[in-house]
Amino acid sequence: MNHNILLAEYKDALATQRWEVVAPLIHEDGCFIFNEGTYFKKAAIEGAVRATFDLIENEYYAIKVSFGPMSTTTAPPAHIALSGLD
Numbered sequence: 090m091n092h093n094i095l096l097a098e099y100k101d102a103l104a105t106q107r108w109e110v111v112a113p114l115i116h117e118d119g120c121f122i123f124n125e126g127t128y129f130k131k132a133a134i135e136g137a138v139r140a141t142f143d144l145i146e147n148e149y150y151a152i153k154v155s156f157g158p159m160s161t162t163t164a165p166p167a168h169i170a171l172s173g174l175d
Contacts, residue, residue, distance in 0.1 A: 106142045108135055 090098075095114065102111040112135065121128045121137060128137045 106146065108139050108142070111138060 099111070099114050102114055105111075112131070115131050115134055117131045118129075119131060119134055121134045123137055123141065126137070128134045
């Protein structure tokens with residue numbers, strides 16, 4: 090799956106505000122960085138995402154993605170920022 094497809098699926102999954110829909114897109118060794126902390130591994134990410142869903146119930150959001158410098162040997166790091174829109 091390329092990053093464009095993954096990002097589109099992730100955006101749609103987040104819009105459901107249901108962990109069960111988001112979970113298949115999260116790697117077991119993933120890392121999420123939120124304003125309130127950094128979460129390593131899928132179980133910790135699940136807790137943070139569920140808590141966030143509780144906080145933003147019925148809100149809309151925007152996704153801003155930026156990619157780091159290109160490399161010939163590794164994929165560029167992606168930075169994804171979610172912003173609630175009232």
